[in-house]
Amino acid sequence: MKHIILFCVLLCTYTNLKAQGITDGSRVNGSFQVDGQYYMPDDALGINDSVIGGRKLGLNGFGKITYTLGNFTAGLRYEAYMTPILGFDPAQEGNGFPFFFVSYNSELIEVTAGSFYEQFGNGLVLRSYEEWTLGYDNAISGIKVVYKPFRGVSIKGVYGNQRYYWEKYERNKRGLVRGADAEVDLNEAIGSLQSSDFRVIVGASAVSKYQADNDPIYNLPENVGAFAGRLNLGWNRFNFMTEYAQKINDPSVMNNYIYKNGHAVLSSLSYSQKGLGVVLQLKRVDNMSFKSDRGISGNVLDIGFIPPINRTHSYSLAARYPYATQPNGEMGMQFQVNYKIPKGSLLGGKYGTGLAVNFSQVNDIKRTALNDTTPVGMPGTLGYSSGFFDVSDKILFRDLNIEVDKKFNTSWKAVFQYMNQYFDIETLQGKAGKKPVQAHIAVADVTWRVNAVNSLRMEAQGMWTKEDKGDWAGLLLEYAIAPTWFFTLADQYNYGNPDADQRHHYYMASFGYTKQATRVALTYGRQPEGVICVGGVCRQVPAASGLTLSLTTNF
Amino acid sequence: MNNRLSFLAIVLLGLTITACDKIEPPYKQGGEVLAERKVLLEDYTGQRCVNCPTAARIAHDLKDVYGENLIVMGIHTGFFAVPFPPQFPLDMRTEAGESWDAAFKISTAGHPKGLVNRYNKEGIYYLGPGEWGTAIADAISKKADATLELEANFTAGNTKIFISANGSFLRSMEGEYFLQLCVLEDSIVGNQNNNDPTVGTTPVIENYVHRHVLRATVNGINGEKISDETVSGDTFSKTYEFAIDAGWKTQHLSVVAWVYRGSDFEILQVEEVHVQSE
Numbered sequence: 001m002k003h004i005i006l007f008c009v010l011l012c013t014y015t016n017l018k019a020q021g022i023t024d025g026s027r028v029n030g031s032f033q034v035d036g037q038y039y040m041p042d043d044a045l046g047i048n049d050s051v052i053g054g055r056k057l058g059l060n061g062f063g064k065i066t067y068t069l070g071n072f073t074a075g076l077r078y079e080a081y082m083t084p085i086l087g088f089d090p091a092q093e094g095n096g097f098p099f100f101f102v103s104y105n106s107e108l109i110e111v112t113a114g115s116f117y118e119q120f121g122n123g124l125v126l127r128s129y130e131e132w133t134l135g136y137d138n139a140i141s142g143i144k145v146v147y148k149p150f151r152g153v154s155i156k157g158v159y160g161n162q163r164y165y166w167e168k169y170e171r172n173k174r175g176l177v178r179g180a181d182a183e184v185d186l187n188e189a190i191g192s193l194q195s196s197d198f199r200v201i202v203g204a205s206a207v208s209k210y211q212a213d214n215d216p217i218y219n220l221p222e223n224v225g226a227f228a229g230r231l232n233l234g235w236n237r238f239n240f241m242t243e244y245a246q247k248i249n250d251p252s253v254m255n256n257y258i259y260k261n262g263h264a265v266l267s268s269l270s271y272s273q274k275g276l277g278v279v280l281q282l283k284r285v286d287n288m289s290f291k292s293d294r295g296i297s298g299n300v301l302d303i304g305f306i307p308p309i310n311r312t313h314s315y316s317l318a319a320r321y322p323y324a325t326q327p328n329g330e331m332g333m334q335f336q337v338n339y340k341i342p343k344g345s346l347l348g349g350k351y352g353t354g355l356a357v358n359f360s361q362v363n364d365i366k367r368t369a370l371n372d373t374t375p376v377g378m379p380g381t382l383g384y385s386s387g388f389f390d391v392s393d394k395i396l397f398r399d400l401n402i403e404v405d406k407k408f409n410t411s412w413k414a415v416f417q418y419m420n421q422y423f424d425i426e427t428l429q430g431k432a433g434k435k436p437v438q439a440h441i442a443v444a445d446v447t448w449r450v451n452a453v454n455s456l457r458m459e460a461q462g463m464w465t466k467e468d469k470g471d472w473a474g475l476l477l478e479y480a481i482a483p484t485w486f487f488t489l490a491d492q493y494n495y496g497n498p499d500a501d502q503r504h505h506y507y508m509a510s511f512g513y514t515k516q517a518t519r520v521a522l523t524y525g526r527q528p529e530g531v532i533c534v535g536g537v538c539r540q541v542p543a544a545s546g547l548t549l550s551l552t553t554n555f
Numbered sequence: 556m557n558n559r560l561s562f563l564a565i566v567l568l569g570l571t572i573t574a575c576d577k578i579e580p581p582y583k584q585g586g587e588v589l590a591e592r593k594v595l596l597e598d599y600t601g602q603r604c605v606n607c608p609t610a611a612r613i614a615h616d617l618k619d620v621y622g623e624n625l626i627v628m629g630i631h632t633g634f635f636a637v638p639f640p641p642q643f644p645l646d647m648r649t650e651a652g653e654s655w656d657a658a659f660k661i662s663t664a665g666h667p668k669g670l671v672n673r674y675n676k677e678g679i680y681y682l683g684p685g686e687w688g689t690a691i692a693d694a695i696s697k698k699a700d701a702t703l704e705l706e707a708n709f710t711a712g713n714t715k716i717f718i719s720a721n722g723s724f725l726r727s728m729e730g731e732y733f734l735q736l737c738v739l740e741d742s743i744v745g746n747q748n749n750n751d752p753t754v755g756t757t758p759v760i761e762n763y764v765h766r767h768v769l770r771a772t773v774n775g776i777n778g779e780k781i782s783d784e785t786v787s788g789d790t791f792s793k794t795y796e797f798a799i800d801a802g803w804k805t806q807h808l809s810v811v812a813w814v815y816r817g818s819d820f821e822i823l824q825v826e827e828v829h830v831q832s833e
């Protein structure tokens with residue numbers, strides 16, 4: 001309520017100032033989104049009245065407004081989850097203003113009071129961000145200062161507590177986060193290097209959390225520090241980035257209360273020129289879950305972030321088994337080549353042909369018992385030892401995918417994809433005793449541009465696997481009248497489910513209308529059970545049947 | 556101005572770097588703990604829930620710390636508790652458990668979850684296993700609002716339990732208060748999914764010992780009202796006779812009773828007794 005009053009006061013002040021002509025040059029931006037679902041029983045999918053639990057409607061919505069006047073910015077975001085859509089944590093239920101801030105930003109200094117998002121380097125030791133589709137928000141509420149004393153030099157400081165659904169901050173409950181980051185772009189800072197082909201950026205971060213120790217079982221550290229150093233080197237078309245992070249003892253429910261230090265390293269080497277891009281990424285993570293409340297698991301209160309180095313698939317069957325990053329331990333690599341076969345060549349044709357090959361694999365790390373009597377990961381111990389290059393034979397995830405992108409003429413274009421995936425469903429989705437999924441997936445996405453306004457797109461997909469729910473087929477037809485209307489019919493058919501009673505069709509029909517920055521879409525049909533991942537952070541999506549309305553607008 | 560801000564930045568960096576506590580062994584605490592009351596931990600679990608054995612171990616570790624002042628009740632509910640023969644033939648679900656699961660949104664949030672004295676924060680009752688310890692430490696240090704004495708004895712050739720529950724309120728309070736009684740069976744042996752090798756074999760622990768399993772409520776899902784408005788010193792006294800299931804092992808049965816406030820389910824006092832032979 002007090003936020004509403006504050007906003008009204010600001011609005012009245014603004015109106016008053018506007019009358020005096022003081023607000024000339026000010027700007028107001030904002031966006032609204034409402035996602036609503038109406039649930040219907042569906043006996044075939046096992047969705048009956050008791051599963052729905054009397055809940056017919058789910059609604060997630062937000063509205064945010066940012067006001068800018070010169071160097072001054074203020075904003076707030078209203079959110080409502082009444083009740084949350086299926087698959088979102090029930091603790092989301094409620095409505096209010098979880099995010100509000102005022103900020104002053106000049107060339108020398110930026111000061112923010114209130115809620116803010118921030119990232120140090122790649123985020124290994126600090127990343128606060130919001131992802132609406134996951135219901136994820138670990139915004140920090142407190143003070144942020146960004147100081148730029150010289151050109152190319154940036155020093156950041158943050159201090160505050162993180163958002164935990166609607167729960168108010170209480171002293172000695174969840175923790176405080178404080179951190180500092182410094183980054184120097186040598187090419188910017190040193191005049192003689194400004195036109196150099198050799199580019200260097202160095203940075204360092206330190207983050208510490210404080211949480212009182214009220215635990216009756218363990219002696220726990222109340223202050224846990226994490227540190228990171230990073231280097232970015234560029235030379236002509238090459239770029240090399242690396243970041244190393246270390247965290248001191250941080251026993252928590254996430255690591256089963258072990259006292260081992262954590263480590264993470266992320267490196268990337270890339271080359272790019274017109275028509276060719278090559279990227280190699282390497283990652284090692286060991287005991288790096290870093291949350292501001294040691295007793296909490298799940299997608300909340302993360303201070304650090306482990307970036308995924310796997311391709312994010314957009315086609316539904318290709319995205320059925322998405323990789324979720326494993327902060328307790330993983331070692332992975334990704335290699336990607338993008339090549340454009342030139343126009344006029346045999347394979348390139350009139351418009352050229354795009355080729356992309358991507359391979360990624362993530363293994364578990366190898367853990368060695370500390371002694372003969374302590375099992376690996378035993379709570380109340382250092383847990384295990386693991387050398388920097390110790391990798392386990394256990395493959396968590398592997399994805400080889402090849403994509404061909406071809407425009408045939410002014411009317412026809414297509415994208416073809418083949419994927420070969422390996423997915424340790426027991427580890428990544430907690431399905432005990434299930435064999436790893438080994439799947440072949442193929443996609444053909446063909447668009448026929450009938451004329452400047454009308455187009456028809458067909459998406460055909462197939463997944464072939466002996467594991468989990470077996471084979472799937474998918475077909476989607478989408479008719480678009482640019483730039484306003486689209487109509488979609490789709491079906492996913494789990495025809496190879498080992499349980500013949502579960503070989504369901506997941507049909508769907510939808511249409512949408514877009515005008516300027518406003519889009520409304522209505523969908524009717526079934527949603528298969530699955531997992532949505534964004535940036536390696538995942539949310540379970542239960543099977544559902546019913547009507548979905550989505551409305552978004554920006555101004 | 557610039558010098559001041561540089562100084563501030565350096566101080567902030569310094570504070571952050573020095574804000575680290577390195578803990579040396581032993582990592583586990585020892586010594587006595589102070590308890591002002593008894594506390595109920597409801598462990599919502601399931602035999603096919605891979606994370607539940609780790610949660611059960613946390614409950615067990617807490618029981619080791621608090622002894623008889625902590626009462627643990629394993630409540631098998633939801634998808635993970637559904638029998639899946641031949642590997643998981645046991646059905647340890649109860650009508651009350653399923654009802655409480657729905658009321659406290661346990662399955663929606665995902666197993667394992669626990670309730671500590673049914674306290675809630677902003678309407679959220681459930682806690683992850685990592686939160687149980689601090690919640691119990693908080694709860695157990697509060698002064699009790701009621702006393703509760705419990706007796707349970709077998710009758711009718713060990714086919715029935717005669718229960719008497721007596722108590723009093725220690726302060727005046729508004730609202731309705733209820734008495735809830737349940738029967739637990741300890742040490743039920745069956746298979747359990749597991750993903751924690753420090754607890755047992757993965758992915759299945761064969762012959763896992765399920766502890767403190769809720770078998771039934773004695774006086775309904777919501778218990779029985781014992782007071783509309785309490786005045787300090789008010790007493791209550793109730794007796795019940797409850798027929799047990801023939802499949803339950805009588806030597807492993809206990810009765811748990813608690814007094815709770817109707818408006819928010821918060822437990823004022825809880826007690827557990829082993830059922831005594833005739």
